[in-house]
Amino acid sequence: MMPILHLDFGKRLPKLSIILWYKHPGECIGALDRTRECGEQGGMNKQKLIGQEPVSLATVAAQAGVSVATVSRIVNGETRRASAETVERVQKIVAALGYRPNHVGRTLRRRESRVVAMLSPNLDNPAMAAIAASVETALRSAGYVMILCDTHDRADLQDEYLHVMRSQVVQGYIVVNPVRSEALSASVSRGDPIVFVGRRNPDGGGAFVGIDNRRAGRDAADHLWARGIEEFGVIYPTQGSSATRDRVGGFITRLEELGLSDEAVRQAEAPGLSHLEVGYAAAQRLVNGHSWPQGLFCPSDLMAYGAYRLALETKVRIPEDCRVVGVDDNKLNAWIAPWLTSVHIPYADFGAKVLDQLQSLWAGEYPSEQLLPHTLIVR
Amino acid sequence: MMPILHLDFGKRLPKLSIILWYKHPGECIGALDRTRECGEQGGMNKQKLIGQEPVSLATVAAQAGVSVATVSRIVNGETRRASAETVERVQKIVAALGYRPNHVGRTLRRRESRVVAMLSPNLDNPAMAAIAASVETALRSAGYVMILCDTHDRADLQDEYLHVMRSQVVQGYIVVNPVRSEALSASVSRGDPIVFVGRRNPDGGGAFVGIDNRRAGRDAADHLWARGIEEFGVIYPTQGSSATRDRVGGFITRLEELGLSDEAVRQAEAPGLSHLEVGYAAAQRLVNGHSWPQGLFCPSDLMAYGAYRLALETKVRIPEDCRVVGVDDNKLNAWIAPWLTSVHIPYADFGAKVLDQLQSLWAGEYPSEQLLPHTLIVR
DNA sequence: CTGAAAGCGCTTACAG
DNA sequence: CTGAAAGCGCTTACAG
Known part of the structure; x- marks a missing residue:
């Protein structure tokens, strides 16, 4: 041609x-x-x-x-x-x-770019992918582009990426589910524009976009309670993030408020990063020698999927034998997991909020927290 | 501090x-x-x-x-x-x-960056997210970073991104499921290093990473045939990509080879971009006034999920009443969709192959095609 | 209304 | 072994 x-x-x-x-x-x-x-x-x-x-x-x-x-x-x-x-x-x-x-020439001269770095643990997790998609769209509409960095939930990778992104003269950082790390603390002290998503800044403070995780746990408890359930179970990862801890904490606290005794709320944990496998393993420990509880709270849908697999294998019927409540409300639930009630997190709205937060930081405003409303989707 | x-x-x-x-x-x-x-x-x-x-x-x-x-x-x-x-x-x-x-200064001077652009339609699709994750990891290990652009399968967005990425002086392009567009053709003619993934270059030629889609369809046909099935169904999106067409084409061709008549292989299509909804709508048309076929081929797992929902709603039992075969083998299948046999695509290996292809292009080699092996996962 | 010039941070022949 | 200088493509006071 x-x-x-x-x-x-x-x-x-x-x-x-x-x-x-x-x-x-x-x-x-x-x-x-x-x-x-x-x-x-x-x-x-x-x-x-x-x-x-x-x-x-x-x-x-x-x-x-x-x-x-x-x-x-x-x-x-x-x-x-x-x-x-x-x-x-x-x-x-x-x-x-x-x-x-040529944006490179422009960036060098203006000392500012239209590039934002997004650090996310395992994109494999549909919730993380949903956040990435939403943020990407919001950034584009404001004329920014996104460098996506998969930190695999590792502090060393998070640090490496923070350094490399600084070299790239990115204009801001979005850190989804941050882990504590040296470069992150340094970046915060330096006053870099950084928005935390999902989990808060491990060192405290900073701009944040997420939901009220304690409240989500409470809502799950109320839902099961209203269904007349009396034996409860909850599973969670051993290396819990603040988000997971808050969800589980809210769930248990609410049941205590409702007068449930400790033994009416069984708990089990399992180590690992894959919530699918953690869910399976923790459910195994939970039911080890017992029957399944009437109601089970899982701080993520993936953990609920893990528990579901165990139920399938052991011929326990979900939800007839055990009602399960998850968190995230994975889009696929409506299609292939009609047995799962879940706390819907409006990930699709995260992008716009994250952009707001970034723009506030750029304008020199004091960082704030943005809590978005969640909804319990009953199935 | x-x-x-x-x-x-x-x-x-x-x-x-x-x-x-x-x-x-x-x-x-x-x-x-x-x-x-x-x-x-x-x-x-x-x-x-x-x-x-x-x-x-x-x-x-x-x-x-x-x-x-x-x-x-x-x-x-x-x-x-x-x-x-x-x-x-x-x-x-x-x-x-x-x-x-400062990489910006370096890029300006060297006229080359360590940044690669990845254009992908809807990250919402777990298959796309899996590709993105895999490519990101491969790029990082080679010292590159990835700008992720969600084109929403739209030619205009694809073009806009191609232009902006050129302004960013990216070193290469990875286009997942490309659509035909002006800037894409221009980029190809210009000789830009560009790797196509999933779907081929709509204008033909170029470096490609994917699977043998016709073969995948044939394998699905052989599997159902070996199960003694005699009535077949297949559904697909009206705006089919080359990948979808090849999968469906392979399926039908193989059944013809096996001696099946046209009426033994019912087909239905539906418009739309969301494979979940396309699957639901196309399945509706397929069974409209008929019973479900004994075996149903869906060129993607998401379409199979769509069909599954219809089955749930109409009390058709999957897989007892109808065996379903999908493509992608979504990671979640093993956990919550034990009714779905699926052609596993090794997305986790795509990243390394894409990097290989890019490096070949950078070395001035002639673009080639990389077909990765797929596997039928029987459930 | 327009342009010459300095400079962003870096690299790299070239000269010593 | 080391440095002065040019230059990547762009922007922006400043001067006219």
Whole structure:
């Protein structure tokens, strides 16, 4: 499709050599603002496709017969400071050459980018993927792009990413389910714009987007209680995050308030990072030697799935023998887990809130917490 | 924790003003290589945290009493070209100041970055999230970072992102399930390094990572056939991608080869982007006025989930009344969808293959296709 | 209304 | 072994 131009200069052309490619006089269809060494490619001789080299401000300026300063202003919408003819001519050439500002040059000069880093543990978790999707959409609508970093819930990876992102001159950080780490504390002390999502800042303080996890646990307790259930169970991961602890804590506290004794609320935990497996293992411990409780609270849907598998294997019927309440309300529940009541977390709304928080931080406002409303979805 | 220094200069300091902060003589604990205007912050007076400003090469060089060129070389591991003492002194100061190279400056100068753009439709889809997670991990291990762009399967968004990514001077593109678009064709003609995943380049050609979709469909057919099934059904989205078409095509072709007549293989389609809803709607059309087929092939697990919901609602038992085969083998199947046989796609291995492909492209090799093995997981 | 010039942080031939 | 200098692409006071 594209015509191929054979170029074979012995040396680099001097700076600012500009090659323009015309279809007809007056209709420029491509430009190189410099030639560069072209390595051998697939055994062919040195060659270059027209237009392969991005067009720079200098090319546009040369074409238009104005200075780069003028082009820069016009490209940035500062059209009042140039004559109407100049503006039009430049805009025409910008369009013809398909000029797009190089954000790297701009970032270096302005000392600010339109890039935000998002650190998330295991994207594999549908809840994390939902947050990522929502944040990405919100950022795009505000003209930002997102570098996604999967920390695998590891402090060392979180630190590495924080360092690398700083090198990339990102404009802000979104840390989903942070873990305590050196670089994170340093970043916070430095006053970097950073929004915590899901779990709070392990060192306390900072901007936060999430739900009222204690309240979510209480709501789960109330729901089961209202169903007349008398024997309760709750399972959780040994290495619980603040979010998990709050959910479980709220659940148990509420049952105590309702007058339940300790033995009416059985608890079990299991180690591990995969909530699926933790749910399975913890459920095993919970029912070890006992029957299943009438009502089981799992601080995440994935844990509920883990428990469900054990129920299947042991021929316990869910929800007939044991009502299960999860948290997250995975989108798939409505389709394939009709046995699971779950606390819906409005992940789809997280993106907008996270953006709000970032913009507040950029405006120099004091960090705040944004708690979004959750809803119990009864199935 | 961090000490606060009140700075109130009437004007900017001249370039290269350097403020170093010592705890004891000889032990530098922070540095500003320039002061900048500090806006009012929360009503407090102008102030700055020590170390807030990133340390530049110039700062390190000044501290070490050498040129930036020398520091640059050492930081980049070119230690043979400096005396051992110099290297040691510089490295010590780099460590003390916590210097990290600014990748923006480096990118501008080298005209290459360590950033790769990944364009994906709906991250909401667990299969897409799995690919993103896998690619992210592979890129990180090779020292790259990933900008994630959610195109929502829309050509206009895909184009916008391709343009913005070019502005960001990304080093390569990974396009999952591409759609035909202007900027994509332009990017391909330009010779940009771009790897297609899942679906092929709509214009043909290019580097590709995926599975043999026709074969996957054939395997599904063979599985159901071997179970003695005689009435088959298949559902698919009206706006099918090449991947979907190939899966369905393989399925039907194989059944024809086995001697099945057209009426023994019922087909139904439904419009939409959400495979969950497409699956539900298409299943409705499939069984409209008929009984369910004995075996149903769905070109994605999500479509199978959609069909499952209809089965639940209409009291059809899966798999007793109808065996369902999906594609993707969602991780959750093993836990909560034990009724679903599915073609497992090794998404976890995609990342490494995608990286291979990118590196080939960077090395100037001719683009190729990488087909990964799939497996039928029978449940 | 427009442009020359400095500079963002870095790299890299080139000269010594 | 080391440094001065040019330059990546852009922006922005400043001067005219």
